[in-house]
Amino acid sequence: MTVHEPEQPARHPDGSLAEGTRRAERSDHSSWNWLLLLPLLATLIPPLYNRVDPTLSDIPFFYWYQLAAIGIGVSTTLIVYVKSRG
Amino acid sequence: MFDNVNTVELAVFTALFVAVSALGFVAARWRRPDTLDHLDEWGLGGRNFGSWITWFLIGGDLYTAYTFVAVPALVFGAGAIGFFAVPYTIVVYPIVFLVLIRLWSVSHVHGFVTPADFVRARHGSSTLALLVAITGIVATMPYIALQLVGIEAVLKAMGVTGHIPIIVAFTILAAYTYNSGLRAPALIAFVKDTLIYIVIIVAVIVIPYKLGGWDEIFGAAEAKFKASPNPGDGVILAGPAQLQYATLALGSALALFLYPHSITGVLASRDRNVIKRNMAALPAYSFILGLLALLGYMAIAAGITPITNDAGKADSNTIVPLLFSEMFPSWFAGVAFAAIGIGALVPAAIMSIAAANLWTRNIYKEYLNKDATPKQEARSSKLASLVVKVGALLAILALDPQFSIDLQLIGGIIILQTLPAVALGLYTRWFHRWALIAGWVAGMAVGFWTTYQIQQKLFNADGTITVVKEHFGGSGFPLAELGFDTTSSIYAGFLALLANLVVCAVGTLILRVTKAPEGIDRTKPDEYFADQDDPRLRDIAGVMN
Known part of the structure; x- marks a missing residue:
């Protein structure tokens, strides 16, 4: 993690920023955010995984698929975090 | 009180419990603040927790003892539907990822302690803020x-009966929460979660091995559900149950971070990156929860029969403790029970702190003592945390615990009704404040009406159905009741939220046409992106308080 010097913009006595020193409009917008929909699609449509076969070491698909889907959740949020790290 | 007690289990359990309680008192000196007489310190641990502490704290907060006991119990009783806890805790983090960092930012700029603080400033309506606060308190209690039900299940499995042990445990909890505030559960969470991880990992390796493998376990479960006349159970979802499964997972996920105790954990973190990192790291708990759910099937394969309670009903919450007792040597069963018991203390502490903060900030300071100093606020919260815990204790001891279970079921549904004001409010001010109030009323009405209609049915072997419970029998509302030609059910909270949103939208349009007065928004757009290095942080909060 990089440590950077906080800027010290000119301010009014009440603590608000003076006009003109306001930082460039910040936002959380990023096309990477769309990735966050992936875990929802993967888990909120039960017909995708509501079956017994193929089993994985005797565990029905229904269970090991959803446990594996945790990995989808982790990797997508991780990617979005890394891409948006401030 | 102590007939047939397993002394080794009880000794290990008690030793760990006492050690953790000591930790709770020591916590007041941990990351020592200048004073604990400020809500930012007592109620939010100094607003400075880093990634690790936050991970343990929120993990310990969301994945409660009751979850650990009730989810396997549901899988034990009904099968696949109980596994909804896994998709629920998968989707919650991507859903709230962007929302929580906005909430964190605006809360830090303004010094908000509760979600109702935000609602008051954003929508300029103290009535709406009061509704959000009351909803939070009622849902949390x-x-x-x-x-307590979680602790009780463990005590029962060890052979300890009667109410005195629970009263003692909760008194200790109340004392160190009063003393140390949020630092106590944060520190204890390290112990709790470490124990939970060890126990579950050992359990999913040792128990299937002892039972002859996963094939045996799922085979036993399948045989049980095949023999059962209930069409809704099974190792995979029955067709009509799929809609309920998905809406229950989504609805629960939307509700989770509206609970005041979840928000307390989020606001206690140091910066936006701490929250983002945790959204990626918290699913580790979901994995443990998924494995835990499978303990329900292991209990079936092991032939566990739940302990019958005083009312003569089988208490399925006891199956996991009983399974541990049967499968593990006594000393390790003691460790496992301690994990669950301590697992109850962390969320109970955070929840009581969150409810107390709501009381202080949005009722006491708003209506009773407008000029309350930070010290008075902290004092009010500390006392309220005691009152909340006594109330919870009385609810379990004096009333049927079933009452609390029903209320908690409704709790998820009512907290969901704060979504438009809190979560959507973070993104838009399009909704009129009065429409948000009307939507809340509509959502509450639909939520209560639907859950009141839901019966709990027992399917008899001869094909007849006995209604075990006339009202509040679950959260799956049959769509047929709305005139749809289907046997599918839908999560009642979901319907309530839809009604809420429709009323919010229609109400806003009407109020705009009639030019009803808008509330004043005290937040500014770029405050929703402020981070820890922002010089305005806290300064502004200082000016405003």
């Missing part, structure tokens, strides 16, 4: 009470 039964949740605290249910943590």
Whole structure:
């Protein structure tokens, strides 16, 4: 993690920023955010995984698929975090 | 009180419990603040927790003892539907990822402690803020009470009966929460979660091995559900149950971070990156929860029969403790029980702190003592945390615990009704404040009406159906009741939220046409992106308080 010097913009006595020193409009917008929909699609449509076969070491698909889907959740949020790290 | 007690289990359990309680008192000196007489310190641990502490704290907060006991119990009883806890805790983090960092930012700029603080500033309506605060308190209370049910299940499995042990445990909890505030559960969470991880990992390796493999376990479960006349159970979802499964997972996920205790954990973190990192790291708990759910099937394969309670009903919450007792040597069963018991203390502490903060900030300071100093606020919260815990204790001891279980079921549905004001409010001010109030009323009405209609049915072997419970029998509302030609059910909270949103939208349009007065928004757009290095942080909060 990089440590950077906080800027010290000119301010009014009440603590608000003076006009003109306001930082460039910040936002959380990023096309990477769309990735966050992936875990929802993967888990909120039960017909995708509501079956017994193929089993994985005797565990029905229904269970090991959803446990594996945790990995989808982790990797997508991780990617979005890394891409948006401030 | 102590007939047939397993002394080794009880000794290990008690030793760990006492050690953790000591930790709770020591916590007041941990990351020592200048004073604990400020809500930012007592109620939010100094607003400075880093990634690790936050991970343990929120993990310990969301994945409660009751969850650990009730989810396997549901899988034990009904099968696949109980596994909804896994998709629920998968989707929650991507859903709230962007929302929580906005909430964190605006809360830090303004010094908000509760979600209702935000609502008041954003929508300029103290009535709406009061509704959000009351909703939060009402939804949290039964949740605290249910943590006692978790402890009770463990005590029963060890052979300890009667109410005195629970009263003692909760008194200790109340004392160190009063003393140390949020630092106590944060520190204890390290112990709790470490124990939970060890126990579950050992359990999913040792128990299937002892039972002859996963094939045996799922085979036993399948045989049980095949023999059962209930069409809704099974190792995979029955067709009509799929809609309920998905809406229950989504609805629960939307509700989770509206609970005041979840928000307390989020606001206690140091910066936006701490929250983002945790959204990626918290699913580790979901994995443990998924494995835990499978303990329900292991209990079936092991032939566990739940302990019958005083009312003569089988208490399925006892199956996991009983399974541990049967499968593990006594000393390790003691460790496992301690994990669950301590697992009840962390969320109970955070929940009581969150409810107390709501009381202080949005009722006491708003209506009773407008000029309250930070010290008076902290004092009010500390006392309220005691009152909340006594209330939870009475709810379990004096009333039927079933009452708390029903209330908690409704708790998820009512907290969901704060979504438009809090979560959507973070993104838009399009909704009129009065429409948000009307939507809340509509959502509450639909939520209560639907859950009141839901019966709990027992399917008899001869094909007849006995209604075990006339009202509040679950959260799956049959769509047929609305005139749809289907046997599918839908999560009642979902319907309530839809009604809420429709009323919010229609109400806003009407109020705009009639030019009803808008509330004043005290937040500014770029405050929703402020981070820890922002020079305005806290300065502004200082000016405003």
